[in-house]
Amino acid sequence: MLFYLFAGAAVAGALLVVSQRNPVYSVLALIGSFFGLSGLYVLLEAPFVAVVQIIIYAGAIMVLFLFVVMLLNVPREDAAEWDRAHPLYRPMAVRIGGVLALLLALELGWALSRTAGLGGGVADEHPAVSSVAELGRVLFTDYMFAFEVTSILIIVAMVGAVVLAKKEK
């Protein structure tokens, strides 16, 4: 029952993100969606992922988005003519995009409906591995190389962001 509560929150938040005209509301709706997903991670017995989801995603990344939205003062941007029209009356490319999105959803549903072995509880076969100690051990042994590459990625992103955002001379 809790699953449907959290799943409903996640889907409703995502739908609001896509349908809102004001980016500030979009960001806030996405934070609500992340709280629903975090509850789902708790149900999947992955408490550390749930906490990281709140702290990193809702706390850091979304604040960055909110900061940029307010810095640029974009709400007035959404009052433009191109956003007013009904989706079906928009230019051709956008209409084809809607068809593509619908096609993707249908295809995913079709693939899932044809896959066997999806019944049965997710926690039936194996005990949960949810201790942070085990998580850290695997991260720093089996995934050592990927972890180090990730640190390089972070440095590149940091330098890139500074270079892109600084004032041109």
Place this chain on the structure above:
Amino acid sequence: MSIGHYLVLSGLLFSIGAAGVFLRRNLITLLLSVEIMLNAVNLAFVAFGRQLGTVDGQIITFFVMTVAAAEAAVGLALVIGLFRHRESLNPEAFTSLKW
């Protein structure tokens, strides 16, 4: 709850994110839709990890989150730069490289 429930939810969220990328004409909303898609994939990873009783699904989720943070930082810096040039967030305004 079976793994099928989680996969259907993951597919639904991914489709919503893809629809946002295809339909919206606002750079900030496009980036937010990409975040929705990344989170849908994260949910599938964690659900599979729980089903198989391994820790790998959660670890890959951390890597996805790191990439998402890097993507958000660079993407938002690009958005700020573009907004300075054209005073607009509509992707239609940035077609100088279009043939």
